[in-house]
Amino acid sequence: MATQSLADFSSCDLLASFRAMLLIRRFEERAGQMFAMGLIGGFCHLCVGQEAVAVGLRQAARIGDQFIASYRMHGHLLASGADPRAVMAELVGRRYGISRGKGGSMHMFAPGRDFFGGQGITGAQAPIGTGLAFANAYRGDGKVCVALIGDGAADQGQLTESFVMAERWSLPIVYVIENNLPQFERPALAQRGASFNIPGESVDGMCLTSVREAAARALGWARAGNGPTLLEMRIERFRGHAAAEQRRKHGERDPVERLRAAILAAGFAQEADLRHVDAEIRARVAEIADQAVSCDEPEDSELLTDILL
Amino acid sequence: MTTHVLMPALSPEIKQGKLVRWLKREGEFIEAGDILAEVETEKATIEVEAAESGVLARILAPEGENVAVNAPIAAIQSAPEPAPVAPEPPQARPAPPPLQPAVAPKPCAAPTSGGTPKSAPASAPARITVREALRQALAEEMRRDARVFLLGEDIGQHQGTFKVTQGLLQEFGPRRVVDAPIVEHGFAGLGVGAAFAGLRPVIEFMTFNFALQALDHIVNSAAKTLYMSGGALNCPIVFRGPNGARARAGAQHAQDFSAWFAHVPGLKVVAPYTASDAKGLLKAAIRDPNPVVFLEHEQLYGEQFDAPSEEDALVEIGVAAIARPGTDATVVSFSRGVALALRAAELMAGQGVNVEVIDLRTLRPLDMDCVTASVVRTGRCVVVEEGWPQGGVGAEISARLMEDAFERLRAPVLRVTAKDVPAPYAANLEKLALPQVGDVVAALKSVLGL
The missing domain is CATH 3.40.50.920 (Rossmann fold)
Structure with missing residues (x-):
């Protein structure tokens, strides 16, 4: 990224991005440790290495644009501005969790921040996201939905069904495939929508500015009434499918490191400044984790609430 | 020799059809395979073909008239060459109803065009079919709340497979009466997303047999999200359509899923019998902030019941x-x-x-x-x-x-x-x-x- 033009980006913009991405990185690393310690049960799908996608998409979107993601969603939820304390408390199943301890890692929602999950069923976010876009078109309110789909869900029939409907009704939606398969086995997915007249683009998902620029184009296209598009984010996940799997080595493509290098190269900060930011975020995440663990579990009476309104 | 063209039936439940229009006139030569008329039944509009060549001797059912299934609608005089086999009597099964009283065979214009006050017994309690009750409920709720929209297969242009949505496209337009492609899994999920965004979708399954493809979104997405989100996100949606037995439909098209849906916490499940319950419960379902599975019955659509007393009466869900x-x-x-x-x-x-x-x-x-x-x-x-x-x-x-x-x-x-x-x-x-x-x-x- 250092080679990319940074003239358009202010120091404050890049430093805020660095903080946002680093929060996701440290949060996820901590969640991985807590999973290994048995504090997080069930599932824990981490997005270490995918931070640029979460942050870049949000930065390109407007307030009111909806996001919906797969179960690999902690990063997208944090990027939406949800309280990381409530997210961590949910991961450990506590009463102040964002879903009051009843959702878990895959089932977290922040409708007030236009984040609609957290879909535990592979591919479910495709038609549900298409429905969010349908509502935007119905109201004519100029909002766009961003539906985040993993490379696995790209094979789901419900994604194809969503393409049919989104194209037929020209719905304002951007399908984003987070293609995080290892490089040697990674299929090209950008043209998955081609036979439905859905234009696609392959994007370096490890590069914040590339993500942001591609997202801005796709969102603008949808907002102008041109219908759906597909962005394939080519990324590397630095952890296995679920937290329990082995950690991979961080490469030089690491999006956080690339942003760090770009900031230093532009002279927006000194190395020591960025180390200080990192230390601060580490400390904050440690505190968030401690708070979450010390929080009480939900009351027994919570068992029977929130079934029907 | 004269043969009769009979009013066709599309399924055993169909008792009558309406003659929409004649495409041939009396006296016209016709070839086997020519389309004689358009007929509308509760299920669909269909074209009646001539089975033999000859002359359309008489039209027995005028346009706009409802005719019982298997009743003759026209008489065809075969072409002059002698028939090789012995002529059969007109029809074996139902005795052909009396032919047109004494109306002279007129050209194609129907003798009684419109407002014949045939069946309007004065001051009898108003009767209404379940189909009409459901249609009224949909129309009234759509007039009342701009967030309500309908989505399903053939509900618009074709006016509904079972005609429950008849006339709604004309009143509300294609923005609110949306014909879906045949993607049950997809459009059920789309409905859930629209409900998350604050609309009030009413999703029609042509029959609930096809809802199995959508079961994932009904159960995993619609029913559970309120709980999984700790109360942060609800899903106000109605899934409706015919459920249960259907005459001669076979194993994949005639099943009762009542118990399946009734098993799931987070859903409300409604299965009315009378027309006024169908109407009042559907209106209540559309206003409900929870997902409601609304199970209709094909064999009840045409049944008549006393009309609900008040136009806007709701029936409370959960009360027998x-x-x-x-x-x-x-x-x-x-x-x-x-x-x-x-x-x-x-x-x-x-x-x-x-x-x-x-x-x-x-x-x-x-x-x-x-x-x-x-x-x-x-x-x-x-x-x-x-x-x-x-x-x-x-x-x-x-x-x-x-x-x-x-x-x-x-x-x-x-x-x-x-x-x-x-x-x-x-x-x-x-x-x-x-x-x-x-x-x-x-x-x-x-x-x-x-």
Whole structure:
């Protein structure tokens, strides 16, 4: 990224991005440790290495644009501005969790921040996201939905069904495939929508500015009434499918490191400044984790609430 | 020789069709395969083809008229060459109804065009079909709330597979009456997303048989999100369409899923019998902030009931009704099963037995207070449903009565259900597979020790 033009980006913009991405990185690393310690049960799908996608998409979107993601969603939820304390408390199943301890890692929602999950069923976010876009078109309110789909869900029939409907009704939606398969086995997915007249683009998902620029184009296209598009984010996940799997080595493509290098190269900060930011975020995440663990579990009476309104 | 063209039927339930228009005139030569007329039934608009060549001698059913299935609508005079086989009598089965009184064969214009006040008995209580009741409910709620929209296959241009949405595209336009591609999984999920965004989708399944493809979104997405989100996100959506037995539809197109949906926490499940319940419950379902599975019945669409007294009457979800009060035994049912129960109760009344019939109307939440109170009075209970026996609605009610009214039961609760087999096609086997009035009577006699 250092080679990319940074003239358009202010120091404050890049430093805020660095903080946002680093929060996701440290949060996820901590969640991985807590999973290994048995504090997080069930599932824990981490997005270490995918931070640029979460942050870049949000930065390109407007307030009111909806996001919906797969179960690999902690990063997208944090990027939406949800309280990381409530997210961590949910991961450990506590009463102040964002879903009051009843959702878990895959089932977290922040409708007030236009984040609609957290879909535990592979591919479910495709038609549900298409429905969010349908509502935007119905109201004519100029909002766009961003539906985040993993490379696995790209094979789901419900994604194809969503393409049919989104194209037929020209719905304002951007399908984003987070293609995080290892490089040697990674299929090209950008043209998955081609036979439905859905234009696609392959994007370096490890590069914040590339993500942001591609997202801005796709969102603008949808907002102008041109219908759906597909962005394939080519990324590397630095952890296995679920937290329990082995950690991979961080490469030089690491999006956080690339942003760090770009900031230093532009002279927006000194190395020591960025180390200080990192230390601060580490400390904050440690505190968030401690708070979450010390929080009480939900009351027994919570068992029977929130079934029907 | 003269042959008659008969009013076609698309399925055994269709009793009559409307002659929309004639495409040939009297006196015109026709070839076999020519399209003679367009006919509209409850299911679809179809074209009637000539089976033989000849001259369209007479049109027997004028445009705009409703004609019984199998009644002759036209007479074709065969081409002059002598028929090689002995001429058959016009039709074997139903005696052809009297031909047009004494109307001279006119050109194609219908003798009675429009406003014939044929069937408008003065001051009789207004009657309404279940189909019309449902249509009114949809239209009224769409007028009341701009967030309500309809999505399903063939609901717009084709006016609904069973004509429940007839006229709604014309009134509300394609933005709110949306014809879906054949993607049940997809459009059910789309409905969930639209509900998350604050709209009020009403999703029609052409039949609930196809809702199995969408079961994931009904159960995993619609029913569970309120709970999984700790109350942050609700899903106000209605999934509706015909459920249960359909004449001669075979195993994949005639199943009762009542118990399946009633099993799921987070759903409300409604299965009305009468027209006013259908209307009042559908209106309540559309206004409900929760996902509601609304189970209609194909064989009830054309049934007539007293119209609801107030135009805008809602019926509360979760409240059963006593369809017929009685003292000696209780029959519990829902949807079309109530018709069987009421007929059985009539037969038993002839033998001096006073049977109470409860129409559950809602299957989740289940109004066990109503059922238990009745059984506490009568001491005997039969549950009637078209679903399979294992894990069925009757199984649930039976278990709950054991828990809540064991001491008051004077006989074991009996279930009358469909047989534990896929729905067969052959008419005789199908009849054996489905619960019949006689089965209900036999079960009543058994619990009464008669």
